[in-house]
Every structure is written in C-alpha cells, then in structure tokens.
Amino acid sequence: MVEIDVLQVTTFVVILVVALAWYLSYSAARLDRLHAKVEGAMSALDAQLVRRAEATLELANSGVLEPASALLLADAATESLERVTEHPLDDDLLDGQHFGGREDVEAALSEALAATLTEETVSHLREDDDELVDDALSRIASSALRARMARQFHNDAVREVRRVRAKWVVRWFRLAGHAALPERVEFDDELPAALAR
C-alpha cells in the first residue's frame, strides 16, 4: 500500500495555490494596464474630436467662407459637439469611455471638411493673413492628425485587450469584472489634403 505523506501533499497543494494566485493577480494587473491604455487612447480621441469640432465651428462662424460652405461645416461641427455634450452616456457602459456610436457624426464632419477645405479654398484663406482664420485652420489640422493617431492607438489597444480577454483564465475567473469588451472605432478620419502638410 502506498503511504500518503500528508505534509508532502499539503506542500504541493500550497505551492499550487500560490502559483495560481500569482498567475491570477499577474493576469489581472496585465488586463488592468491594457484597459487603462484603451481608455487613455479613447479619451485622447474624444478630446481631439471636440477640439476639431470647436475649431471647425470657429472657422465657419468667422465669415471668411462663402455661406454654403460655412453652413455645411457649422452643421457637421454642431452635430458632433451636441453628441458629446447632450447624449454622452447613451449606450455607454464604460462611464464616458465609450464611443457611443458617434462614428457617423465624426465621419460626416471629416467629409464636410474634405469637401469644403479644398486646396484652392485653403490657399485663398491663407493669403488673407487673418490671424483668427490661420489659427482655426492649424487647430483643425493638428486635432485631426491627433484624432487619427489616437484612433489607431486605440484600435491597437482594443486588439490586445480582446486577445487577453479571450484567455481561459480571464474568462473563468472573471478577471475583467464588469468592464464592457472594448470595441474598435472605425470612421473616416482622413485629413483634408490641403491641411495635411
């Protein structure tokens, strides 16, 4: 008959439990870091989109554009700002960290910018040497560029979170808590070519 050494078994079990606990806390910390990364990128994206809409609205209201272009831009920019200020929490499980279906609105603003700020228009605007207009243009350009970067960094972080959250240890032990599974944000964020340089 095989004699069971209680001490040996206990030691073994303890080691196993400690190892598991370490692995769990390690995985949880890793996931936390990834979630923080997603949220950071999302908030950067959000901030830059607000900046873009504000600068666009400023340009539209400056009176230097012809009225049709100005109206187009003002409409798209207002829509974007309204979505942020009025319904930020719609369908928002991450407490302000969710994109909340704003893709269409932001894509519409990108489109309006591309349609109105053509090479010709921009070089005309720059010729006037109006400080306010130049400032608005450069703010649109810089925020659009940063929004574009932030969106890409966000999507990359989302990919990493999703991969880690698909692991058995995360699913079995609910390491993600009640954080919603982050989703990629996809919309047309092309800069108007005339502002791209």
Place this chain on the structure above:
Amino acid sequence: MVCPYSFDVPGGVQFHVRDLAEVFLAQGHEVSVLAPADEDGDLPPYLVSCGRAVPVRYNGSVARLTFGPVTSARVGRWLESGGFDLVHLHEPVTPSVSLMALWAAEEPVVATFHTSTTRSRAMHAAQPLLRTSLEKIRARIAVSEAAAGTVRSHLGGDTYIIPNGVHVRRFAQAAVRQEWEGVPGAPTLAFLGRVDEPRKGLHVALDALPGVLDQHPGVRLLVAGPGDAGEILAHADPRAVAATTLLGAVSDVDKASLLASVDLYLAPHLGGESFGIVLVEAMAAGAPVVASDLEAFSRVLDGGRAGVVVRTGDATALGGAVVELLADPARRDLLCLRGRERAPEFDWGPVSRQVMAVYETVLAGVGVHHPESRGGLWGRLVGGSSTNGQR
C-alpha cells in the same frame, strides 16, 4: 529615447535617433538618449552610454549590441534618475537596451519600428516571451509601409507611419564641387552606398555603364561609399571600370556636395530598403533620380513623378533611362524641380511635429483612470457578477 545600436558606428537607426533628438533639443525639449557607445569616444552631451557594444550575429547580419546584467542595471538607473514623461524606444524587439528599457519602463512607452524583413525569426520567437512587455507600448510608429507590414505580420494590428526625416536645407544649400560637376561631353553620375554589399546594386550600375558609354563616351560614374570594390570591379567590363571613380567613404558635407554636383543620381538597389532616405537627399540636393522600382522608392518618388523608376536589377533598362535623360536637359531640369518640391515633405520639421503629436496623444491618455474602483482581485471575483446584474 533609447537606441539599441552602438552610437559609434554609422547606421540608419542611429542617425534617426540622433537627428530626432537634436531637433527636439533645438525646440527646447529635454531629451536624453540611452545607447551603447564607447565612453572614451567623442559623445554628444545628451547621450548616456550604457556600455560598450559587442558585435553579435543577429537576424542575418552582424549587429553591435549590448546586453547582460550590468547594462540592465544601467538602464534601470537611467530610467529612475531621468524622471521622464515618456520613453521612446527604437527597434524594441532587438535584443539590446531598447528591450531592457521596455521591460523596466514604468513611464508611457512609444516605440518606433525600423526594420523591414519578410520574416524576422526574433519577432516570431518573441511572441510568447515578450507579449506582455510589448503590451506596454502605447503607440507604435513605423518608418515606412514596409516596416509597418513587418510589424503587422509578426505582432498584428496597425502601426502609425511616420517617415524618416532629412535635413532638406543642408542638402539644398550644398556647395557644388567642380571636380564632380558634369560638363557637356562628360556628364557625371553618382552612386552612394556600400560598394561590397550586393543589394545596393553597384554591379547593376556597372553593367549598365557600357551601354551609356556608347552614346555618351565621356560619362563618369562617381562611387561614394565604404567597402572593398576590388572583386566587383574585377568582374565588370573594363570600359566601365575606366569610367568609374571610387571616392571611398565620404563625409556628410561631401555627400551633399556630390549630390548637388552630379547630373544624375542612380539608385539601382535590389531590395531590403524600407524607406530610401538617400533618394530624398538626392532630390533635396537637386539631383535627378533614376531608381529601381522598389515599392519604397516609388513611394518616395511620388510614383515616378519626381524621378525615373526602372525595373529592379535590369541593367539594360537602367542604361536606357540614363542615356535618355543625359540627352534631355529639359527633362532633367523638370525632375530636379519636382524633386526639390517633393523633398521638403520628408524634412525633419514636419516629421518631428508628427512625432511630437504622437507623444502628446499618448500623454493625453495617461492621466485618465479607471472610473470603477476595484477592491483588488477578491472584489473582482466576487463583485464582478453582482455589479453586472445591477446595470
């Protein structure tokens, strides 16, 4: 900023790090560069050496890298004493200081990938080993479409592309040197790059030369670059050898002058070029470019608008294009003009602004904290499901 390769030896990544650091310093930012370097050597003030580099065979070529516990401790000290807002690593998958810094960094990390290889064994092997470390990277930058493709195939996901920068003004204002300048009847062509490295394509240029000499007997090929050309010249046509002048390794100033002086710049590279910075330098200096139709080159040349592209490795096509251009000064002037227009897009000015925009985007997201307070692991295990129900 962390550079994995030794700062004593010239190289693309080192120049990139040096230029970027100097541009940011000039703009008033605080920059510290950590890289392997010989401490006795003449080092710039912003450079912190992490020890001497050892030549190691890595990923198919010999690289000068540093590793080991001493270096690792130095990396830790540098990070600790620096109090940096952000750490920018170059080539984070190279087994050198960048990787160590990635391991140790608590600061937000930005990483730039430079290499483009079809298959990197290291990146592949690194998958499980480095995954968690790589997750620390908040923003990934690639210097070219090709480098981004390499990252995509090994690590997945998209990478933001910010090209290499060139000090366009330095090349645009380079002085013309009479001995390199072409005269009617004796035009000059330039080749730059290691002469004994086949993928730079010197042998293609030499094979193309006899055909050019038939039409323009006075033509001269000026070859600037380190390496031993003995073997390659021994295999070349004697007429081509006679028309070739070897300048050896040249300084940055001479390189700019050479490009500013010649009638044509040839880039017969066979591959392995992820960006083609020398093409931008040639364009900035006003040399019309004849290049292989590598993807990176076509992109730099605006799809052939700012330079002539010929089939890669095709000496006859290269020769034909050279003959045609030498006979057509108006076309050369046009290419020169378009090149000068195109080059500023790759200037360090706009390039560094983009890199700074990445830093700002990353830093904007750092202060943001998890809105939910979690009572550690236990709270998550127990609380996770119950709060889920309340929502």
